[in-house]
Amino acid sequence: MKTYIRSLFPLLIALLMGSPAMAQQAPEIPAPAWMDSLQHARWGSLSVPENHDDPQGRHIQIAYVVVKAQDSSRQRYPMIFFAGGPGGNLLDPGLVWFLQNHPFSAERDVIVFDQRGIGYSSPLPDMSFASFNILAQNADAEKELELTRAMVADYKQRCQAAGIHPEYYNSFQNARDVGMLFEHLGYKKYNLLGGSYGTRLARVVQDLFPAFVNSSVLDSPAPMSTDFLTSRLDSYSLALERILDYCAGQPECHAEFPNLKDDYFKALKRLKKKPLEVRFSDTEIFWVNEQDGIYLLRRLLYQDGSREKAPRLIRAFLEGDPEPVKPVLQYEYAIIEGLNLSMLLSVERYENFRPENTPAAIAEHYRQLPLIPAPMGFFDAFYRAGQQWHASVLPVADRNFRPSGIPTLIFANRYDPVTPPEYGHLFMETLSNGQLLILDESGHGAGNQDCKDLVTSTFMDNPQAPLDTACLNLFGE
Numbered sequence: 001m002k003t004y005i006r007s008l009f010p011l012l013i014a015l016l017m018g019s020p021a022m023a024q025q026a027p028e029i030p031a032p033a034w035m036d037s038l039q040h041a042r043w044g045s046l047s048v049p050e051n052h053d054d055p056q057g058r059h060i061q062i063a064y065v066v067v068k069a070q071d072s073s074r075q076r077y078p079m080i081f082f083a084g085g086p087g088g089n090l091l092d093p094g095l096v097w098f099l100q101n102h103p104f105s106a107e108r109d110v111i112v113f114d115q116r117g118i119g120y121s122s123p124l125p126d127m128s129f130a131s132f133n134i135l136a137q138n139a140d141a142e143k144e145l146e147l148t149r150a151m152v153a154d155y156k157q158r159c160q161a162a163g164i165h166p167e168y169y170n171s172f173q174n175a176r177d178v179g180m181l182f183e184h185l186g187y188k189k190y191n192l193l194g195g196s197y198g199t200r201l202a203r204v205v206q207d208l209f210p211a212f213v214n215s216s217v218l219d220s221p222a223p224m225s226t227d228f229l230t231s232r233l234d235s236y237s238l239a240l241e242r243i244l245d246y247c248a249g250q251p252e253c254h255a256e257f258p259n260l261k262d263d264y265f266k267a268l269k270r271l272k273k274k275p276l277e278v279r280f281s282d283t284e285i286f287w288v289n290e291q292d293g294i295y296l297l298r299r300l301l302y303q304d305g306s307r308e309k310a311p312r313l314i315r316a317f318l319e320g321d322p323e324p325v326k327p328v329l330q331y332e333y334a335i336i337e338g339l340n341l342s343m344l345l346s347v348e349r350y351e352n353f354r355p356e357n358t359p360a361a362i363a364e365h366y367r368q369l370p371l372i373p374a375p376m377g378f379f380d381a382f383y384r385a386g387q388q389w390h391a392s393v394l395p396v397a398d399r400n401f402r403p404s405g406i407p408t409l410i411f412a413n414r415y416d417p418v419t420p421p422e423y424g425h426l427f428m429e430t431l432s433n434g435q436l437l438i439l440d441e442s443g444h445g446a447g448n449q450d451c452k453d454l455v456t457s458t459f460m461d462n463p464q465a466p467l468d469t470a471c472l473n474l475f476g477e
Helices: 008-017 033-037 093-100 128-136 141-161 171-185 197-208 230-249 251-256 260-273 290-300 306-319 323-337 341-351 359-367 379-388 421-428 449-461
Strands: 041-049 059-067 079-082 110-113 190-195 213-219 276-279 285-288 408-415 434-442
Touching: 033 093, 041 171, 059 093, 059 171, 079 197, 093 110, 110 171, 128 141, 128 285, 128 323, 128 341, 141 341, 141 379, 171 197, 171 341, 190 197, 197 213, 213 449, 230 251, 230 260, 230 290, 230 306, 230 359, 230 408, 251 306, 260 290, 260 306, 276 323, 285 290, 285 323, 290 306, 290 323, 306 323, 341 379, 408 421, 408 449, 421 434
Parallel strands: 079 110, 079 190, 190 213, 213 408, 408 434
Antiparallel strands: 041 059, 059 110, 276 285
């Protein structure tokens, strides 16, 4: 197996000669064993500064895979994926194998990489499972905050002990990694494809390196001008209200759940009085209390078909039935397995925490959202505790994208609980050559994926041509 491991001899000579540039290079990342089974994919890694404003300082590695086009005769510009989260990793054998056989790679190379601080790319000490264990406890909001503060302090110390500076793990340093990757790979131009947080990163890349960008496709746009906690509260409340209205307007749903909104409040009161014990594996017990009920219902709204699933989860909470809760917990656990929560906090603390959100301001915000009668599980405690993670905060006035004329296609789902269509309109404000497609779909980035992939590929092939969207379930059509 070819591992691209550099000989140690030049590095030793550089160290002896005192060359600062070579001395700071991070060692290359050898290809994992699973790459051996992939015939049309190439592994690589690139050393980048942890802080691009100090290129002679500490370096980290960015790992990537290039999935080669099944037919390279057309020589189309490659596509590069930007994962969501922040903190989502992409270098997974199942995903790379899938892309080898996907229409995306039919006539173009496809590039996937782990962003800095994630997966194979110099990962941060990851607090994801520690956070899940806190969420699983039968702790009220005050106790959850106490436990979360201790967790954040612990992982901050782990970063300090490893010489890691979390303040440099943000979208702008991340985007400059991508700029170096563009140069390293050597293609003339690239098509960007981002999902959720990946839309924010792709949009920053679009601003910093426009000469490299042929087109940009942004699915579930995540702006910087919002707030990590209050905007999530707003988006959840909006999505839940739309689902309650949807059920009330659908004869079958209304017949089965005639008092869904009242049942929702009754269910939360029941969970507050008597938390629900859910054994979602042989060894794992999860206690669902009031704030967890809000959190898990919000998580359910990420899924395709959530308009139909949400009423059943509300009924399960109301009746104390653990069985319908188990798939939601399994879904949550699967997300955690592919997410570095320390990276998420590093990014969001820098560019998505608003300094004016004092405890009093947050309390007032809750009062304005009657569908959220208790602090939201995880997010509320994580936001308050996360203030201590690092002190670097992007000024609010700088949390905007630059005007861009690059052809850009945006997908947004009407019932999305985290990136609603309103965020698509925010993105469009700085795009002179953008198209916003609002889908009459539930879920976060969900919908008819085959159709979305076809529209995406067509757009990347010729981003200036009229776009055929007939296969999409567009809102209002």
